[in-house]
Amino acid sequence: MDSSSAKIVVGYALTSKKIKSFLKPKLEVLARKKGIIFVAIDKSRPLREQGPFDVILHKITGREWRLQLEDFRQIYPDVVVLDPPDAIQHVRNRQSMLQEVAKLKLRGCRGQVDVPKQLVITGDPATIPSVVAKAGLKLPLVAKPLVVDGTAQSHALSLAFDELCLTSLSPPLVLQEFVNHGGVLFKVYIVGDSVRVVRRFSLPDVHKQLGNGVIAFPRVSSAAASADDADLDPEVAQLPPCELLNCLSKELRCRLGLRLFNLDLIREGGTGDHYYIIDINYFPGLGKVPGYEHVFTDFLLNLAQSKTEKPSASLPDNPEDILRDEPNSK
Numbered sequence: 001m002d003s004s005s006a007k008i009v010v011g012y013a014l015t016s017k018k019i020k021s022f023l024k025p026k027l028e029v030l031a032r033k034k035g036i037i038f039v040a041i042d043k044s045r046p047l048r049e050q051g052p053f054d055v056i057l058h059k060i061t062g063r064e065w066r067l068q069l070e071d072f073r074q075i076y077p078d079v080v081v082l083d084p085p086d087a088i089q090h091v092r093n094r095q096s097m098l099q100e101v102a103k104l105k106l107r108g109c110r111g112q113v114d115v116p117k118q119l120v121i122t123g124d125p126a127t128i129p130s131v132v133a134k135a136g137l138k139l140p141l142v143a144k145p146l147v148v149d150g151t152a153q154s155h156a157l158s159l160a161f162d163e164l165c166l167t168s169l170s171p172p173l174v175l176q177e178f179v180n181h182g183g184v185l186f187k188v189y190i191v192g193d194s195v196r197v198v199r200r201f202s203l204p205d206v207h208k209q210l211g212n213g214v215i216a217f218p219r220v221s222s223a224a225a226s227a228d229d230a231d232l233d234p235e236v237a238q239l240p241p242c243e244l245l246n247c248l249s250k251e252l253r254c255r256l257g258l259r260l261f262n263l264d265l266i267r268e269g270g271t272g273d274h275y276y277i278i279d280i281n282y283f284p285g286l287g288k289v290p291g292y293e294h295v296f297t298d299f300l301l302n303l304a305q306s307k308t309e310k311p312s313a314s315l316p317d318n319p320e321d322i323l324r325d326e327p328n329s330k
């Protein structure tokens with residue numbers, strides 16, 4: 001099938017690493033069966049000379065690319081850009097990414113969702129202890145680079161266990177209170193109006209000062225290894241309630257203006273119904289989610305359908321289908 005006979009032509013501008021992890025053969029094969037083809041955008045040529053595309057799927061930053069996208073949208077106003085660069089920019093800063101969470105009104109949903117207390121530090125590291133004390137942040141604190149730009153550096157996190165060591169940190173960063181959560185984190189993947197939940201291993205609880213100073217830690221939760229089959233305390237492993245995830249994803253999709261993102265959700269103390277969102281990621285590692293190829297191709301078909309039904313593809317507001325990763329659902 002070529003572009004002329006396809007139902008949906010998706011132009012993609014992704015790094016080679018992302019292409020390898022996302023555009024797997026099982027996605028492309030299923031997509032073709034559904035009349036969807038993926039066409040690589042040649043980033044060395046003007047975008048306006050390529051296409052036409054029904055959808056542009058991208059995870060490229062930079063002013064030049066934004067200008068190319070804007071120019072293309074002038075020529076093809078009906079193209080769906082997944083997702084709009086301004087909305088992506090909003091979640092590539094660890095302060096602005098969580099601001100919308102603080103405004104959530106989860107009416108009638110079981111559970112409470114907050115953001116850990118956090119502070120943006122941009123000034124002289126020597127002033128950090130007094131700034132933290134003044135803000136009343138409780139140790140230990142997770143230190144995270146303020147800007148998320150896809151580099152390993154922007155994922156270089158550390159745990160600070162005492163005030164004094166804070167002066168060794170390198171602003172600009174966010175200091176976020178560490179919340180004990182039973183060592184399990186829920187990755188809530190939102191693809192249009194579908195929500196997929198997986199459990200991941202997380203940092204262990206901190207009951208006493210494990211050590212003084214600042215301890216850097218590796219990327220614990222973005223490994224593909226899901227914790228779904230691990231021998232976990234059932235209460236800690238219990239997935240958040242469906243209706244909470246429904247409300248959360250629907251409201252955040254509208255507030256963030258994104259259709260392709262995930263939330264890192266932790267449950268305070270590992271049990272109960274008080275949750276914290278500690279991170280939001282645009283176009284995350286969907287390829288790690290079992291069955292993602294079905295979710296993503298259905299999402300693209302929904303997009304195409306909503307384009308024909310409405311003048312411009314707005315965010316779908318029909319109820320989400322929660323696809324849950326129950327261990328026995330595999």
Ligand SMILES: Nc1ncnc2c1ncn2[C@@H]1O[C@H](COP(=O)(O)OP(=O)(O)OP(=O)(O)O)[C@@H](O)[C@H]1O
Pocket residue numbers: 116142144154155156157176177178179180181185201202203219220221222264266278279281
């Ligand atoms: N406030 C917190 N309380 C408890 N644990 C935390 C907190 N913030 C981060 N963590 C732990 O550190 C891990 C990485 O944090 P975070 O997700 O913010 O970093 P990231 O670089 O954006 O990671 P990725 O984008 O790969 O998900 C989390 O998965 C969790 O295990």
Ligand SMILES: O=P(O)(O)O[C@H]1[C@H](O)[C@H](O)[C@H](OP(=O)(O)O)[C@@H](OP(=O)(O)O)[C@@H]1O
Pocket residue numbers: 017018021059148149150151187221222223262281282283284285286288
């Ligand atoms: O386990 P997940 O899917 O959350 O891991 C994601 C991670 O959350 C970030 O979205 C990464 O993107 P950057 O923040 O730009 O580094 C993803 O990397 P990518 O190469 O897949 O885009 C991780 O998969």
Ligand SMILES: [Mg+2]
Pocket residue numbers: 221264279280
């Ligand atoms: Mg994260």
Ligand SMILES: [Mg+2]
Pocket residue numbers: 148279280281
């Ligand atoms: Mg992240």
